[in-house]
Amino acid sequence: MAVEGLVRFRAQHRYYFVFLKKLWKALRLLLSVVLSVQVLQYCEKLLRDVPFEKDINICRKRFAWRNPILGRFEPDWKPFLTSKELFWQDNTPARRQLNDLLQFHVLPFGLNNSVLSAFRTLQLLPQQGMPESIERLRCRRCVVVGNSNSMRGRGFGAIIDSHNIVIRLNNAPVKEHKEDVGEKTSIRLFFPESALPNPLDNNDNETLMVLVPFKNLDFIWAKEMLLKTKNKTVEGFWRRPPSEWKGNASHLRVLHPYVTYEATYKLLQLEKSNKKYSTTGIIALNLALHICQEVNIIGFGYPAVNDNTTPVHYYGREHLSQDVFLMHNISREQAWLLHMMERGMISDLTRPSSLSWGP
Template identity: 30%
Template sequence: MKPTHKLLFILCPMLVLVFIYYSSEKLQLYVWGQKPLYDKQGFLLQLETKLPLELTYKYGNLSKGACKPGYAAAKMATIYPKFIKSAPMFLDRNFKRLAKISYYLPPFGIRTQERIIDSILTATKNYGLGEQLDSLSCKRCIIVGNGGILFNKSLGTRIDDYDVVIRLNEAPVKGYSRDVGTKTTLRITYPEGAIQNPENYEKDSLFVFSGFKPLDFKWFRQIVFKENVRGLDGFWKSVAHRVPREPTELRILNPFFIQEAAFQFIGLPFNNGLMGKGNIPTLGTVAITMALHNCDEVAVAGFGYDMSAPHAPLHYYENIKMSAIRESWTHDISKEKEFLRKLVRANVITDLTKGI
C-alpha cells in the first residue's frame, strides 16, 4: 500500500469519528448511547442546587448575609457552560467594537444606528452606574417586575436593602412603597413604556433606554437633547415627550442582552435576526440577563405570569387582567418562564415573590 493510501486509511476513520462526536454534541446525543446531559439551549438537564466543591470552598467561609463576589456568574456557568460574564451593562464610546451587536438591526443590535448612538453618547458622557456603585467590589442587585403578585407582600424594606434596584417601564413607586420599596437605581424602558408625566419620576435614578426599532433611537436622541418630540407615527401607543433627567443621567442598554436572552437562553425564533412574532423577550428577562453579567448576586420580585388565573391582576398598579398577556404578539411567555425556572431551581437567582 502506498504511503498516501495508508495516510488516508488512517485519517478517514478519524475524521468520521470527529464529525460524529461534534454532531452528536450539537444534537445533544452521545455516541455511546448515554443520555444527553444538556438541553437544546445548552443548559444542564439535571439542575443541581448545591454548590460545586470549588464554589463551596470559595463562599463557604463568608459570614451569613455577606455579598458573594462573582456568585451569580459562577452559578450560571455551572448550569450553562457557554456563559461568559464579560458584557458591559451600557453602551459607551467603544460600542462599535462590540462584535456581537454590530451585525444585527435593532432590537438585537445596533446596525444602521451607529451615527445616532455616537451622537447620544457624546452628550451623555457617563457610561456606568456612578462612581459609588461602580467602585463596589460586590454588588447585590434586584429586578423589580411589575407583576400583580407583588401586591400586599410587604417586601418594600427588603427590596430597598439591595445595592442596585432595577425597575421597568412605568411601574410606579409612589403609593406602593410598602410592597415595592422606595429606592430606584435605574429604570429600564422603551418609548412606549416610559413614564409620561415628568412628576412621577423618582429622584436620583438613571433612565436606561432600550431600543427595539430605529424610531426608538430617534425618539431617545430628541429626549437627550431636550428637543420637541416629533415623528410619532410608528409608535403603537403614546410616548413621553420629556424625561426629567440631565444627559449625564441617561444610558443606552447594551442590546446584546436582548439578543442573548432571545436566542441563547430562551430559544426564540431567530427570524434572520429580525424582530418577528414571538421572538422578543420581555424587558424583565432582559434585565435579569443584564444582571447576570454585571451583578454578583441577583434577586427578582414581581415575576411570574399565572396563565391558569386569567382574571388575576397582571400588574400591581392597574386593573388589567392576566388574560391580556395571551394576546402578546412579540413574547413567548411559556418558553420564557421555562428559562427563568431554570435559574430559580439552580439558585442562580432568588425569587422573593416565588411566582416563577
C-alpha cells in the first residue's frame, strides 16, 4: 500500500507539474498578446502625430545641404537666429568663421552695429528655434513657391499643398488664387516693407513667419510691432511698412544672416564689390536646402526684359522694374538654378521655357 501511495503521489505531482507548465505557457502567450496590442496602439497614436510619407525612399535621402557641391561647413548652428547665438563663444574653425561673420559684416550679412537691436527683438519672442511641428517630420519634402506670373491659370494648387513644408515669399496672397498656388503655408519669409498687416489673412494659424533682416531698422520695426509702440519709426524704409502687425509672437522667427550671406556669396558667388545680393526667392531656397530632404520650386521667374505687358506676379498688375536688376544678378541666379536642377539638387514643378529665373 505504501508503494502504491507513493506511485499515486508521484503521478499526481507530475500531473500538476505538467498542468502548471501549460498554464504558465498560456499566461506568457496571453501577456505577449496584451503587450503587443498595447505597443501597436501606442505606435498607431505616434504615427498619427508624426506625418509619414508613403514613399519611404524619400526618407532615405540625405539633407541636401550636406552635398559637397554646395561647399558648406557643418557648424553647430541653426537657420534661425537665437539670443544664444549672439554670445556663443567657441574656438572651432567653423564657429570662428560664423562669429566673424556676425561681428564684422553689416546687415543683411552680419550683425555689426545691430547686435543690440537684434537682442532686444529676440527677447520678445517666446520661441526662437525650429518649431517641433517641423523638427518631428520624418520626411521633409519641401516646395518654395515664387510669385511669378507663370503660376496664373496653371492649376498647381493641389500639387503645392501635397508637400510637407510649403515656403512662400513676402505678401503673396493665396485665398483668391488657391487653385493655382494652393493655400497651405508652413513658412513665409518677409521683411517690413513686404509684411502683411494681418498674417492670418493669407496664412495658416501655425504658419512660421520668418523675418529676413536687411537693415537695423527691420529689427526696430519688429520690436515696435510686438510692443505695440504708439509713435513708430517711419523714416528709412524704402516703402512704408504696416503700422500694425497682428501676428503671433510665438510664430515669429528671425532668419540667421548667414543664410543670406551664404545664398549671395557661396551659392551665387557674387562679387562683394558689386554690392548685389540674392533675391528673397534664392534666400528661401537656401533655407529649404538646409532643412529639407527634397526641395522643389515653382513660380520662379520674371518676364523678359523688354516685355511691358506681362505682370511680374500672379497677383496685381505691376510690371518689371529696373530696380530689380540693380540690386540682384538675375542672370547669375538663372545659371545657378539650372545647374542645381541638372545636378538633381532641386526640381522645378513647371519648368517654363519663356521666363528667366528670379523671385
